Amino acid sequence: MDLSNTQAADVLQLKNIHKAFGGVVAIEDFSLNLKAGEIVALVGDNGAGKSTLIKIISGVHTPTSGTIAIDGQQTSFKDATEARAGGIEVVYQDLALADEQAVYMNMFLGREKTKGPFGQLDRKGMVQETEDLVKELDVRIPSAKTTIRNLSGGQRQGVAIARATHWATKLVLLDEPTAALGVAETAKVEENVAALRERNLAVLIISHSLDQVFRLSDRICVLRRGQQIGVRETAKTDKNEIVSMITGV
Numbered sequence: 001m002d003l004s005n006t007q008a009a010d011v012l013q014l015k016n017i018h019k020a021f022g023g024v025v026a027i028e029d030f031s032l033n034l035k036a037g038e039i040v041a042l043v044g045d046n047g048a049g050k051s052t053l054i055k056i057i058s059g060v061h062t063p064t065s066g067t068i069a070i071d072g073q074q075t076s077f078k079d080a081t082e083a084r085a086g087g088i089e090v091v092y093q094d095l096a097l098a099d100e101q102a103v104y105m106n107m108f109l110g111r112e113k114t115k116g117p118f119g120q121l122d123r124k125g126m127v128q129e130t131e132d133l134v135k136e137l138d139v140r141i142p143s144a145k146t147t148i149r150n151l152s153g154g155q156r157q158g159v160a161i162a163r164a165t166h167w168a169t170k171l172v173l174l175d176e177p178t179a180a181l182g183v184a185e186t187a188k189v190e191e192n193v194a195a196l197r198e199r200n201l202a203v204l205i206i207s208h209s210l211d212q213v214f215r216l217s218d219r220i221c222v223l224r225r226g227q228q229i230g231v232r233e234t235a236k237t238d239k240n241e242i243v244s245m246i247t248g249v
């Protein structure tokens, strides 16, 4: 793409993405751009292809065809670890944390801080950074040393989002982050997601709750049977329009 002008490239550019699992076409000719500092909601019925799309962006699946560009650079992550190294973090609905580990170890899972010539774990440094981060994001947990098992669902998801906030430099993908949470916990998580905007990250969130989609997003992208039906500015559409786009009636 032409980067000679002063305008920065979109953070994420998906172009003509196609994904088939054997004979099943999960995604068909899907294109979407995401800018820094915007939240886009991905909506669609069960089996529409939402999770598949997130897995393609995060390196879990390779597209059958089509291109993915990050900041204008075409990329093909070979796995999720590579995507993470590229600044892309994912938050899943099933609270994908290590239950028996402390909060600070989860925060640094696979990217632990070390010190000294023998590469010992820098526990003090990790605890301190975790305490600072959860304080900044107002995630209320007893301490960075608390074991994940002892936290509520909302606190766990707060930790998962804090981790994504800490490591993401480009893009945060959220797959039904509040599906397992109550009303108050959901509100807190939504605050944390909205705060990603201020960090200039691009955010793509899957949600079945249209109320949530309308509270959080700047744009809404509708997927039906693997195809992109349309993208709307949230402020310029309403639930009726989105529902009819989702269902096709």
Ligand SMILES: Nc1ncnc2c1ncn2[C@@H]1O[C@H](COP(=O)(O)OP(=O)(O)OP(=O)(O)O)[C@@H](O)[C@H]1O
Pocket: 021, 024, 025, 026, 044, 045, 046, 047, 048, 049, 050, 051, 052, 053
């Ligand atoms: N690993 C896989 N192997 C074969 N088929 C798959 C695989 N993953 C997804 N699919 C198929 O691709 C289609 C899209 O599934 P996907 O999980 O992406 O939908 P979704 O929109 O996330 O649905 P839900 O809202 O129910 O989570 C479905 O027909 C599904 O059966």
